[in-house]
Amino acid sequence: MDHQNPRPRTILETLGEEIVRIITPVSICMLLVVILVSILRGDSSSEGSSITTMATMAYTESSSDSMWDKLKGALLNSLVFVAVVTVVTFLLVLLFYLRCINFLKYYMGFSTFLVLGFMGGEISLLLIQVFSVPVDCITFAIVLFNFTVVGVLAVFLSKMAIFITQSYLVVIGMLVAYWFTLLPEWTTWVLLVAMALYDLAAVLLPGGPLRLLVELAMSRDEDIPALVYEARPIISNDAAPGGGVIQRRVWREGRGDLDENRGLRSNTRSDIASDSTPGTDLSVGIGESRRTIVDAEEGRVFRTDSELAAPLIQHRINVRMNSSEDGDNLALEGIGLASSGAIKLGLGDFIFYSVLVGRAAMYDFMTVYACYLAIIAGLGITLVLLAVYRKALPALPVSIMLGVLFYLLTRLLLEVFVVQCSMNLLMF
Amino acid sequence: MTVAAGTGYVLLALGPSLSLFIAVISQKPFLVLTLLSSTLLWLMSLIALSEIWRAFLSFKTGLLCPYALVILTSVAFQEALRLFLWRLYKRMEQILDAFADRVSKPHLFITDRMQIALAGGMGHGVAHAVFFYVSLLTPAFGPATYYVEKCPQMPFFLVSAIVALAFVTIHTFSMVIAFSGYSEGNRMDQYFAPAVHFTAGMLTLTNLASRGCVIGIPLLYGIAIITLGYCGKMVWKRLTENRGTLH
Numbered sequence: 001m002d003h004q005n006p007r008p009r010t011i012l013e014t015l016g017e018e019i020v021r022i023i024t025p026v027s028i029c030m031l032l033v034v035i036l037v038s039i040l041r042g043d044s045s046s047e048g049s050s051i052t053t054m055a056t057m058a059y060t061e062s063s064s065d066s067m068w069d070k071l072k073g074a075l076l077n078s079l080v081f082v083a084v085v086t087v088v089t090f091l092l093v094l095l096f097y098l099r100c101i102n103f104l105k106y107y108m109g110f111s112t113f114l115v116l117g118f119m120g121g122e123i124s125l126l127l128i129q130v131f132s133v134p135v136d137c138i139t140f141a142i143v144l145f146n147f148t149v150v151g152v153l154a155v156f157l158s159k160m161a162i163f164i165t166q167s168y169l170v171v172i173g174m175l176v177a178y179w180f181t182l183l184p185e186w187t188t189w190v191l192l193v194a195m196a197l198y199d200l201a202a203v204l205l206p207g208g209p210l211r212l213l214v215e216l217a218m219s220r221d222e223d224i225p226a227l228v229y230e231a232r233p234i235i236s237n238d239a240a241p242g243g244g245v246i247q248r249r250v251w252r253e254g255r256g257d258l259d260e261n262r263g264l265r266s267n268t269r270s271d272i273a274s275d276s277t278p279g280t281d282l283s284v285g286i287g288e289s290r291r292t293i294v295d296a297e298e299g300r301v302f303r304t305d306s307e308l309a310a311p312l313i314q315h316r317i318n319v320r321m322n323s324s325e326d327g328d329n330l331a332l333e334g335i336g337l338a339s340s341g342a343i344k345l346g347l348g349d350f351i352f353y354s355v356l357v358g359r360a361a362m363y364d365f366m367t368v369y370a371c372y373l374a375i376i377a378g379l380g381i382t383l384v385l386l387a388v389y390r391k392a393l394p395a396l397p398v399s400i401m402l403g404v405l406f407y408l409l410t411r412l413l414l415e416v417f418v419v420q421c422s423m424n425l426l427m428f
Numbered sequence: 429m430t431v432a433a434g435t436g437y438v439l440l441a442l443g444p445s446l447s448l449f450i451a452v453i454s455q456k457p458f459l460v461l462t463l464l465s466s467t468l469l470w471l472m473s474l475i476a477l478s479e480i481w482r483a484f485l486s487f488k489t490g491l492l493c494p495y496a497l498v499i500l501t502s503v504a505f506q507e508a509l510r511l512f513l514w515r516l517y518k519r520m521e522q523i524l525d526a527f528a529d530r531v532s533k534p535h536l537f538i539t540d541r542m543q544i545a546l547a548g549g550m551g552h553g554v555a556h557a558v559f560f561y562v563s564l565l566t567p568a569f570g571p572a573t574y575y576v577e578k579c580p581q582m583p584f585f586l587v588s589a590i591v592a593l594a595f596v597t598i599h600t601f602s603m604v605i606a607f608s609g610y611s612e613g614n615r616m617d618q619y620f621a622p623a624v625h626f627t628a629g630m631l632t633l634t635n636l637a638s639r640g641c642v643i644g645i646p647l648l649y650g651i652a653i654i655t656l657g658y659c660g661k662m663v664w665k666r667l668t669e670n671r672g673t674l675h
Contacts, residue, residue, distance in 0.1 A: 417478030425635035
């Protein structure tokens with residue numbers, strides 16, 4: 001190629017970077033959960049001996065029940081769970097309304113400590129058992145304690161290196177998702193669908209708790225403390241009139257938990273220069289036998305400099321005025337190139353995606369691959385919708401519905417066909 | 429098979445794709461998205477085919493006819509899907525060019541278009557390798573291995589990995605050829621991809637005969653090498669023709 005004049009860079013170099021930056025941690029979390037599930041649950045497929053949690057309060061599934069009984073039991077379980085989640089979310093809205101922000105933040109730190117310390121500790125012990133790692137109690141306790149404390153600081157403080165925060169959020173998501181996979185099978189699937197529907201209702205309906213929370217935060221111009229994964233913002237090296245302005249907005253939101261399991265929800269949202277629509281995350285943890293609650297939501301916010309924000313807004317206005325009425329162009333602008341804000345995805349989305357994939361891993365890996373592709377496609381569709389509608393959107397429904405659909409299709413149809421063709425070495 | 433053997437088999441089937449991914453596709457995020465969407469699309473085509481052929485699965489015969497029919501219809505369906513993918517790609521190219529105009533960047537270069545076609549083809553290849561091959565590996569970890577009676581020289585997984593590698597190559601590069609043929613209107617290129625796909629599918633029918641894989645698999649590799657060579661020649665010709673202009 002011509003080396004005297006360097007070729008001008010096309011849009012292909014940078015388009016879609018934001019989406020890839022959010023797909024990568026979601027994929028890593030799913031991969032970790034699949035690995036954990038296949039290591040720890042590979043040998044013992046004990047469906048009946050699951051943990052007693054809020055999610056199995058109404059009905060404990062046993063493998064000898066008929067299909068109809070299992071379905072009814074799973075529905076009851078999910079209803080109980082969603083009801084608990086709704087109550088706790090309304091409680092959160094109330095606390096936020098009464099401005100008990102500090103209480104929420106401390107509670108969030110406390111529940112992070114519980115997740116990392118106790119759940120992380122139990123899973124580490126199981127792994128040590130499986131691999132026969134020679135380590136003594138004192139070393140283990142010290143390492144676990146250090147790990148937990150750094151994790152609490154990472155989600156609590158705003159000045160931590162972003163990579164550490166992101167890693168800890170992924171680890172928290174992985175741990176909570178693994179515990180969800182311990183639920184019985186029918187309950188898990190019906191629960192996923194129920195949470196997707198709940199997410200849809202709570203964010204989009206006028207009386208929904210999350211929508212109230214978002215509107216409260218917007219009217220007060222405050223940030224909701226929540227556990228939110230924030231992708232690193234993209235610095236566009238070219239063409240912004242104000243220079244490359246990095247604008248980072250993170251949520252800081254805390255939620256209090258009562259002694260019950262709470263549901264996790266999160267909305268995706270992309271930052272826009274000044275009119276950001278806060279996304280809310282609820283976190284719910286699954287209680288262990290001790291019925292502890294884990295709260296996992298946290299975000300961080302940096303106040304943007306108002307002077308720096310001005311050229312960015314100007315740039316955006318220029319771009320918008322030049323754009324045609326074509327809806328497609330607008331969609332591209334929101335996702336990829338022009339916005340310098342980062343895409344945020346709540347931790348609840350991580351958790352429920354990973355639960356779906358982890359549950360698929362308990363059947364076979366073909367379903368894992370199919371569900372992974374379906375979930376990523378759903379996430380992409382949600383991000384496109386986000387760019388089009390520019391308000392807080394639920395991230396669960398599309399992905400979960402696609403994931404469940406592909407799981408059923410793969411398990412019932414694809415597997416038999418492909419295995420039969422492949423065993424005869426017939427491929428196309 | 430052991431974990432080491434399993435890893436070896438996976439790398440045998442997907443190793444070149446992995447290096448292609450790291451070297452070319454992971455550099456540009458848009459190509460990663462193209463790869464994922466392409467894989468999803470071909471997965472959906474496999475699901476559709478398995479729905480159509482659901483009744484066939486009850487006959488577990490070793491006869492040639494039903495299997496030949498399966499392969500014929502499946503390849504025809506997938507080639508029709510490739511045409512549909514081309515239409516989608518044309519539309520997307522228009523959107524991308526309009527977007528590039530808006531942010532005052534140049535239109536897509538010819539190398540960019542070829543890279544998008546490569547990512548699409550790799551999606552097809554990866555979908556094939558993952559669903560026809562890799563998903564069979566994981567239940568088989570353990571102390572033993574499995575041999576097919578029609579091809580007893582090597583373990584089933586090794587033979588299958590070799591076949592998967594050939595198919596990945598064929599799928600990846602025939603997409604580049606096909607898209608280039610559609611955009612230039614070159615008939616030869618346009619018919620190359622379906623012809624190669626049909627031939628490759630039919631060649632795997634030889635695996636149904638006892639010891640047929642000894643003939644079938646080297647011929648399959650011949651097809652893969654032809655595809656590679658043809659693609660290289662075509663790309664070289666296009667790039668040198670357009671050396672002055674980048675579009």
